Amino acid sequence: MKARAVVLLSGGLDSSTTMAMAHEAGFDTYCMSFRYGQRHAHELLCAEKIALKMGAARHVVVDIDLRTFGGSALTADIDVPKDRLPADLGTGIPVTYVPARNTVFLSFALAWAEVLDSTDIFIGVNALDYSGYPDCRPDYIAAYEQMANLATRAGVEGVKPLKIHTPLIAMSKAEIIQEGLRLGVDYSLTISCYDPSASGLPCGSCDACQLRQKGFKQLGISDPALRSSVT
Amino acid sequence: MKARAVVLLSGGLDSSTTMAMAHEAGFDTYCMSFRYGQRHAHELLCAEKIALKMGAARHVVVDIDLRTFGGSALTADIDVPKDRLPADLGTGIPVTYVPARNTVFLSFALAWAEVLDSTDIFIGVNALDYSGYPDCRPDYIAAYEQMANLATRAGVEGVKPLKIHTPLIAMSKAEIIQEGLRLGVDYSLTISCYDPSASGLPCGSCDACQLRQKGFKQLGISDPALRSSVT
Numbered sequence: 001m002k003a004r005a006v007v008l009l010s011g012g013l014d015s016s017t018t019m020a021m022a023h024e025a026g027f028d029t030y031c032m033s034f035r036y037g038q039r040h041a042h043e044l045l046c047a048e049k050i051a052l053k054m055g056a057a058r059h060v061v062v063d064i065d066l067r068t069f070g071g072s073a074l075t076a077d078i079d080v081p082k083d084r085l086p087a088d089l090g091t092g093i094p095v096t097y098v099p100a101r102n103t104v105f106l107s108f109a110l111a112w113a114e115v116l117d118s119t120d121i122f123i124g125v126n127a128l129d130y131s132g133y134p135d136c137r138p139d140y141i142a143a144y145e146q147m148a149n150l151a152t153r154a155g156v157e158g159v160k161p162l163k164i165h166t167p168l169i170a171m172s173k174a175e176i177i178q179e180g181l182r183l184g185v186d187y188s189l190t191i192s193c194y195d196p197s198a199s200g201l202p203c204g205s206c207d208a209c210q211l212r213q214k215g216f217k218q219l220g221i222s223d224p225a226l227r228s229s230v231t
Numbered sequence: 232m233k234a235r236a237v238v239l240l241s242g243g244l245d246s247s248t249t250m251a252m253a254h255e256a257g258f259d260t261y262c263m264s265f266r267y268g269q270r271h272a273h274e275l276l277c278a279e280k281i282a283l284k285m286g287a288a289r290h291v292v293v294d295i296d297l298r299t300f301g302g303s304a305l306t307a308d309i310d311v312p313k314d315r316l317p318a319d320l321g322t323g324i325p326v327t328y329v330p331a332r333n334t335v336f337l338s339f340a341l342a343w344a345e346v347l348d349s350t351d352i353f354i355g356v357n358a359l360d361y362s363g364y365p366d367c368r369p370d371y372i373a374a375y376e377q378m379a380n381l382a383t384r385a386g387v388e389g390v391k392p393l394k395i396h397t398p399l400i401a402m403s404k405a406e407i408i409q410e411g412l413r414l415g416v417d418y419s420l421t422i423s424c425y426d427p428s429a430s431g432l433p434c435g436s437c438d439a440c441q442l443r444q445k446g447f448k449q450l451g452i453s454d455p456a457l458r459s460s461v462t
Contacts, residue, residue: 062295063295064293064294064295065293099341099342099343099345099346099383100338100339100342100345100379101342102382103338103341103342103382104338104342106338107331107334107337107338108331108335110330110331110334111330111331111332111334112330114330114331115330134381134382134383134384135382135383139381140382143374143377143381144378144382146377147334147374147375147378148331148334150366150368150374151331151365151366152330152331152366153365
């Protein structure tokens with residue numbers, strides 16, 4: 001029997017690549033997505049298709065409501081910033097930052113991992129081509145892992161320690177895409193946009209769209225998600 | 232204006248005392264409870280009454296569903312253990328342990344604290360008269376605090392660090408009750424039982440009931456929740 005890994009799957013380019021890398025590392029994948037009051041639920045549809053196509057052992061969508069708190073352009077009535085200059089991407093913390101989002105997501109992953117007897121959690125955070133979120137940095141992940149090992153039965157009963165895998169953390173967007181293509185990820189199913197149209201087409205100008213476009217451009221290939229509407 | 236603190240309020244004896252201690256420390260309290268698939272929702276009714284009576288600045292109930300994962304007598308169809316011998320309380324991890332529960336709860340508290348511009352979270356964990364849960368220990372709380380300070384704007388932008396307050400952590404149940412009575416906590420409104428009757432009466436024999444009874448007995452006073460049905 002293969003070891004089990006919990007994979008945080010948003011339906012975007014990064015998490016889909018992360019899932020493929022978890023498979024290559026020999027794990028059965030238990031994928032977890034969140035309905036957290038995001039502006040559009042289209043990414044959940046993408047996550048579902050990806051989980052199915054890539055052969056997840058199981059896919060769950062957890063309902064949580066970060067809108068109770070507000071405070072982010074992704075969950076509240078604040079405009080998503082468009083056409084930020086390339087030099088501004090990755091500087092400061094943008095309004096699309098969702099308070100403690102990765103901490104909340106990882107905590108649910110930790111709960112599920114414990115029930116599954118899994119000691120491996122995969123998250124597609126990236127500290128290079130990223131949007132400046134504090135909870136995407138390596139020292140944050142290391143601190144989370146340390147806390148997680150004190151939070152659970154594993155920490156108390158001395159079985160194999162829990163590991164937070166962040167295979168993308170030091171990769172450029174172009175490197176991530178290249179690795180994903182090698183592993184057969186179908187990027188036409190993924191969506192990265194913070195503010196897509198009702199039919200799921202990316203806006204092309206938010207930070208996430210710009211970072212994605214830059215990656216495909218560097219590889220000299222076109223983004224398959226721009227050729228097919230992912231409805 | 233007073234500083235704001237987020238207080239995790241379950242409706243039990245410990246969290247109610249913690250709320251009173253947050254008030255005494257000079258904070259306005261923003262109380263947070265969870266509907267997390269627990270067997271009985273009676274404790275949420277208690278939390279609501281306590282928040283109102285003790286003058287919370289705000290009280291929110293967050294819907295999450297830990298039942299998606301199962302694995303605990305408090306959320307799944309496993310019997311709550313009754314009449315464990317006093318010597319067994321606090322040994323091993325009981326089936327009432329909910330996977331990563333405090334980690335999930337603290338993560339929502341962290342998100343709300345960030346939105347409120349608060350750097351203070353209060354949680355009524357106790358490492359002395361407790362049920363043997365790994366996420367009630369001082370080293371877990373310290374690791375959580377360290378992680379939280381890397382997870383948030385505060386960690387990145389260098390404002391006042393976030394503090395997880397655990398005023399009960401080294402107190403006996405009797406000491407907690409004594410402190411709560413001094414601060415005017417109305418324990419008739421609180422419920423500690425893991426398995427109360429439909430009308431909210433404690434079973435008297437689960438671990439939580441036994442620890443509570445021991446505390447009142449040591450003080451030579453009777454538990455006001457046993458004299459009045461908290462409906």
